[in-house]
Amino acid sequence: MVDGLLQVEGGRPLSGEITVRGAKNLVPKAMVAALLGTTPSVLGNVPLIRDVEVVSGLLTLHGVQVDYDQTAGILHLDPSRVEAAHVADIDAHAGSSRIPILFCGPLLHRLGEAFIPDLGGCRIGDRPIDFHLDILRSFGAVVDKLEAGIRLTAPEGLRGTVIELPYPSVGATEQTLLTAVRADGRTELRGAAVEPEIMDLVDVLQKMGAIISVDTDRTIHIEGVEELAGYRHTALPDRIETASWASAALATGGDVFVHGAHQSHMTTFLNIFRKVGGAFEVRDDGIRFYHPGGDLRSIVVETNVHPGFMTDWQQPLVVALTQADGVSIVHETVYENRFGFTKALCKMGAAIQVYRECLGGTACRFGQRNFYHSAVISGPTPLRGADIVVPDLRGGFSHLIAALAAQGTSRVEGINLIDRGYEQFMSKLGSLDAKVTRLA
Structure with missing residues (x-):
């Protein structure tokens, strides 16, 4: 067909x-960040694209109430009743999107576990998820590779760490930010990506209560906090x-x-x-x-x-x-x-x-x-x-x-x-x- x-x-x-309207490379990540909050978030300038639909579906599966005014481009995200989704449902909704890997840090903080299916995405180069998994392991996550995908747990919680990227990867920087903001202690990320979409995500997390500083040498410092609130933000x-x-x-x-x-x-x-x-x-x-x-x-x-x-x-x-x-x-x-x-x-x-x-x-x-x-x-x-x-x-x-x-x-x-x-x-x-x- x-x-x-x-x-x-x-x-x-x-x-x-x-x-x-809002950047595809920011909006889905800001939606994932809403999982970290204890109160609702409001995201504006949201485009009607497939990735937004995928993340909305995944958030809904995890108990987040998602209301999207398509005409106004405004998303209301209420994570107050987050719960674990069924593996088969996650796989069906994820499709070829690579966004589920970024759910891991927030879900480990909220639920103590996370599951991601086999990941797809555009076939334009080598984007192995092992890089993401290594970052999560450095925070203390335990990774189990199963036939249907990957299960992560954090039996002792997540702790701040030092990460040095061999290349300023946008995905790796996003993963670190979304995980470090509620990890116990300080995290230092060296060689970080500093794209405008990354800085907009930093703005989102700071509005939620995160403590993040960005140095001129591509080093990002994050002080973990115990709790984050929701945000109100207009996507770049x-x-x-x-x-x-x-x-x-x-x-x-x-x-x-x-x-x-x-x-x-x-x-x-x-x-x-x-x-x-x-x-x-x-x-x-x-x-x-x-x-x-x-x-x-x-x-x-x-x-x-x-x-x-x-x-x-x-x-x-x-x-x-x-x-x-x-x-x-x-x-x-x-x-x-x-x-x-x-x-x-x-x-x-x-x-x-x-x-x-x-x-x-x-x-x-x-x-x-x-x-x-x-x-x-x-x-x-x-x-x-x-x-x-x-x-x-x-x-x-x-x-x-x-x-x-x-x-x-x-x-x-x-x-x-x-x-x-x-x-x-x-x-x-x-x-x-x-x-x-x-x-x-």
Whole structure:
């Protein structure tokens, strides 16, 4: 059975206005944080995406009362009656989401045990949960691997610890924060991720009563407290979705105003967008992205952890770079297998070659490891409509951008994956005068 099929009539500039709400990389984690409180929490600017549905289901299974006003984008979360969920129910509701691993710390504090099923997620690189389990073990958790998943217990409670990350992993930083805030004693996390979404989660936890300080050298100090209350918080806007629509405007020669976009979260992207030849106008209520005419320019860009150029920005940008004059180089240093989506672009007429070598200005951890983690894009090349299968969330939206920019008709299969991170993208496409039809 086809998992979401979209027909796209390409070659039309996107033009109009859309609204971007809370970040996919923050909202589900803030929802999990509500488990730590003894009183209700209220989260605003919540997007209607699949990950929110998954976490809502998991929270409900654990006894949290979840009320979601979809129109207003407001979640009310009451954890006063938290209880253990049945293993089969957790597995059924989790689906391919990797969020359940972040439930472990809060559930160990609340219930003394936690269970997570086999985890899925986008297949873009090595994201082993063993890294998360090692962090939980360092706090004193006991991990038992079962046939259906993993059971964790904390017979002696969780204690503060010292953790040094070999790489500033967002997931590992989230895991540590959600576990350390109620652990007994102090926790020191070295080499932490400091993305805006991480800092927004720190804000959430601080509102709940946590004591957290962040040093300039990526060290986070957490003093555990006995009890946390609920929070009231408005999620920061999704900078990945914003950049995706910006790249779509550039690739199609269009003009898109993104309500809710924040300049301060997107400084690095805006610099690259301007260097390529795109134009933008920052307003109080959002950012206008548009193609000002003339030729786009080729660039050399490397992805990196914040404040570098975000890995989730590179895939939609690559589509725009197929229309730039000259040779562009993109060096991916965050996820080792993120250029699989370029095969479909080449099928559509793009000239993209991928390499194992580090083609950026610096060597990275994937050098000499046989991963195709650098791409060379020659342009401009006209794109032609084609039949495409979506590989993952960000790659899938990039395929959609390519179909919108291409001459002719494309059929994009597997677009249900896009629902995980792009709120109501079909209606947004309609608002931007795109000619798209959902076939299945």
